[in-house]
Amino acid sequence: MNTIVLETTEQGDVGVDVYQRLSNDRVLFISGEINDKVATDISATLLLKNNENRKDKITLFINSPGGHLRNVFMIFDMMKIIKAPVETICIGAAMDAAAILLSAGKKGMRLATKNSFISVGQLEHNWSSQFSMTDVQKIMQITEKDNKSMMEVFAKTTGKPLSTILNDFDRRVFMNAVRAQKYGFIDKVVSFGKGK
Amino acid sequence: MGKNQEHDHDLEKPSTLGYDETYIKLSKHRVIFINEDITHQLATELSALLLYFDNQDQEEPIEMYINSVGGGGDALYNIYDIMQLISAPIKTVCLGKCYSAAAVILAAGSKGYRYAFKHSNIMIHGLQCSFPILGYDITNSKNYHQFLRENNTNIMKILANHTKQPLAKIHKDCQEDMWLDPVKARSYGIIDHII
Numbered sequence: 491m492n493t494i495v496l497e498t499t500e501q502g503d504v505g506v507d508v509y510q511r512l513s514n515d516r517v518l519f520i521s522g523e524i525n526d527k528v529a530t531d532i533s534a535t536l537l538l539k540n541n542e543n544r545k546d547k548i549t550l551f552i553n554s555p556g557g558h559l560r561n562v563f564m565i566f567d568m569m570k571i572i573k574a575p576v577e578t579i580c581i582g583a584a585m586d587a588a589a590i591l592l593s594a595g596k597k598g599m600r601l602a603t604k605n606s607f608i609s610v611g612q613l614e615h616n617w618s619s620q621f622s623m624t625d626v627q628k629i630m631q632i633t634e635k636d637n638k639s640m641m642e643v644f645a646k647t648t649g650k651p652l653s654t655i656l657n658d659f660d661r662r663v664f665m666n667a668v669r670a671q672k673y674g675f676i677d678k679v680v681s682f683g684k685g686k
Numbered sequence: 687m688g689k690n691q692e693h694d695h696d697l698e699k700p701s702t703l704g705y706d707e708t709y710i711k712l713s714k715h716r717v718i719f720i721n722e723d724i725t726h727q728l729a730t731e732l733s734a735l736l737l738y739f740d741n742q743d744q745e746e747p748i749e750m751y752i753n754s755v756g757g758g759g760d761a762l763y764n765i766y767d768i769m770q771l772i773s774a775p776i777k778t779v780c781l782g783k784c785y786s787a788a789a790v791i792l793a794a795g796s797k798g799y800r801y802a803f804k805h806s807n808i809m810i811h812g813l814q815c816s817f818p819i820l821g822y823d824i825t826n827s828k829n830y831h832q833f834l835r836e837n838n839t840n841i842m843k844i845l846a847n848h849t850k851q852p853l854a855k856i857h858k859d860c861q862e863d864m865w866l867d868p869v870k871a872r873s874y875g876i877i878d879h880i881i
Binding site for chain 1: 709710713741825829840
């Protein structure tokens with residue numbers, strides 16, 4: 491689909507990419523799988539927006555099935571480092587690692603739209619090739635550690651004890667916006683505009 | 687995300703016959719054309735455009751011309767929620783076909799602003815899924831099944847809300863594919879006018 495819009499300037503109409511245009515207004519989008527490119531782009535843009543202005547909020551729209559934990563923690567850490575408050579809004583879905591980003595917004599600024607949902611489960615490892623036993627053990631250790639750090643983040647952001655989190659997310663759980671609010675992933679469900 | 691559109695544009699020029707410019711120029715008139723499956727990517731592009739147009743002017747209607755066979759549930763929720771969030775009225779027009787998710791988007795336009803072309807076709811149905819997923823253990827499957835049922839009810843509620851049909855009737859009708867021509871769709875409440 492066409493994402494270029496025409497902006498009227500002194501030099502006449504200029505075509506601008508709508509993502510670029512919205513990022514000028516401090517609105518960013520995370521969509522689809524969080525791969526290296528998305529993670530680097532978002533981290534870099536967060537840093538830029540923070541350097542431009544440290545007072546105004548940065549809005550992050552999230553609709554993602556997750557991604558590699560290294561990439562997600564890259565964005566997470568950047569969100570924690572910068573001074574500007576980050577508002578997160580879930581539209582559609584925030585699954586697994588994407589739920590980390592959603593719950594990592596500034597307290598009171600974590601939102602979700604009415605029909606969106608969150609899904610959290612244990613970390614899954616995608617075995618794409620054959621490994622020797624030693625390698626498998628190493629990978630298992632890393633994955634276990636990653637899983638623990640993910641659950642620790644959830645414990646911190648939802649304000650629940652780690653044992654409860656580990657128990658609840660032993661198997662995959664699906665939550666709609668209202669349940670996610672009760673659980674503490676988000677602070678508010680966004681209500682719709684008038685006359686709709 | 688933030689891809690280099692201008693660069694892509696140059697590469698694709700010979701194959702697209704240069705019609706891309708039409709859509710760019712139409713964006714000045716707040717017109718969006720949807721002619722692909724409802725996917726994550728489309729949902730994000732659409733929400734970015736809708737937010738941008740809403741930012742520019744909250745009174746002037748935004749026009750969405752739809753010709754799509756539908757797509758995924760979460761992408762639909764993404765688009766639907768953004769459509770309801772923004773203040774500007776949204777005019778939806780069914781060009782050729784609006785099936786499943788695309789029909790929900792058509793019906794979700796502002797009241798009195800939903801149109802269909804005379805020879806277009808519309809189809810609504812419930813959530814489709816390939817349920818027994820190999821490798822999911824029984825607790826996972828239970829949660830997932832429950833979640834799908836909730837989702838299905840949610841979509842039915844959205845349709846009932848916008849068509850003003852009773853929820854039970856929508857549930858019954860959507861158990862199978864329900865095909866509607868524009869006249870039927872108008873009496874069902876999915877659209878308001880036939881062009």
